Amino acid sequence: GQQLNQSPQSMFIQEGEDVSMNCTSSSIFNTWLWYKQDPGEGPVLLIALYKAGELTSNGRLTAQFGITRKDSFLNISASIPSDVGIYFCAGHGGNQFYFGTGTSLTVIP
Amino acid sequence: EAGVAQSPRYKIIEKRQSVAFWCNPISGHATLYWYQQILGQGPKLLIQFQNNGVVDDSQLPKDRFSAERLKGVDSTLKIQPAKLEDSAVYLCASSWGSGSNYGYTFGSGTRLTVV
Numbered sequence: 726g727q728q729l730n731q732s733p734q735s736m737f738i739q740e741g742e743d744v745s746m747n748c749t750s751s752s753i754f755n756t757w758l759w760y761k762q763d764p765g766e767g768p769v770l771l772i773a774l775y776k777a778g779e780l781t782s783n784g785r786l787t788a789q790f791g792i793t794r795k796d797s798f799l800n801i802s803a804s805i806p807s808d809v810g811i812y813f814c815a816g817h818g819g820n821q822f823y824f825g826t827g828t829s830l831t832v833i834p
Numbered sequence: 835e836a837g838v839a840q841s842p843r844y845k846i847i848e849k850r851q852s853v854a855f856w857c858n859p860i861s862g863h864a865t866l867y868w869y870q871q872i873l874g875q876g877p878k879l880l881i882q883f884q885n886n887g888v889v890d891d892s893q894l895p896k897d898r899f900s901a902e903r904l905k906g907v908d909s910t911l912k913i914q915p916a917k918l919e920d921s922a923v924y925l926c927a928s929s930w931g932s933g934s935n936y937g938y939t940f941g942s943g944t945r946l947t948v949v
Contacts, residue, residue: 729876758938767838767925767940768877813876815938821867821890822938824876 731814731825738804739833746828747798748814756817757797759788761810762827768813772799804832836860838941840926846947852914855944858907859928865889867938868901868911869925877925883909916948 731748738744748757756775760768772783774790774797781788787800797816801808809832814825839858847853859866864885869877880899882889886906894901898917903909913920923943930939 731876760940765942765945767840767927767942770939815876821879821882824878826876827874 729814729816729823729825731828733828734826735829735831737831737833740804740806742804744801744804744808744830745798746812747796748816748825749796750816750818750823751795752816752818753794754816754818755794756822757788757790758815758817758822759786759797759799760813760815762813763810771812801830804830806832806834808832838926838928838939840924840941840944842944843942844945844947846949847916849918849948850915852912853916853946854910854912855924855926855946857909857911857926857941859909859926860930860939863928863930863939864906865929866903866909867927867929868909869927869940871923871925871943873922880911880924913946916946918948921946921948 729748729750758773759771761771762768772781772788777790777794778792779790785802811827811829813827815822841856866883868880870880871877880894881891881901883903886903901911923945925943926941927938
């Protein structure tokens with residue numbers, strides 16, 4: 726199955742810093758989702774994007790659906806310790822979602 | 835609303851043994867998915883059901899994996915016999931929405947260790 730290219734693979738940041746991660750695909754998608762996964766838990770939906778160019782916020786999180794429909798990014802502003810986890814993007818093409826390889830975020834207090 | 839329920843949370847078995855996982859999706863969600871997530875990777879789709887019918891099982895290793903959703907509600911995923919490389923988290927998800935607006939809700943997963 727198709728895997729999306731997600732970067733960076735891991736990030737170590739100081740509390741209070743902003744974070745940016747992105748996801749790219751060789752295929753066009755009509756939906757992008759961003760999930761956060763804590764250890765031992767299933768992914769939890771953060772933001773859903775349905776239109777090219779769409780910019781959506783959820784608290785300190787902001788995500789955008791790229792104009793080309795082949796990419797998306799997620800920003801986290803003013804990071805806090807509980808932002809620690811693995812962030813996955815997912816793009817919908819055909820009749821299923823394809824997941825990125827994940828970005829592991831560590832926030833240093 | 836109750837989330838996607840999965841059981842057991844953890845399972846340790848020896849290779850060549852059999853194992854089964856159970857999933858109860860969110861009420862009213864017609865589409866149910868089973869994913870395999872190997873450590874350090876994103877989830878990989880194994881099988882997708884629409885009600886009690888299979889939509890996509892192209893990545894399901896059918897020689898050892900099977901899944902059913904007989905009444906279009908809860909579902910079971912079975913591995914028989916298990917191999918070491920089957921060690922992973924098995925995630926169940928159900929999807930909501932219609933038209934162009936939809937997404938997934940995942941369960942907490944079953945962590946399988948094959949020794």
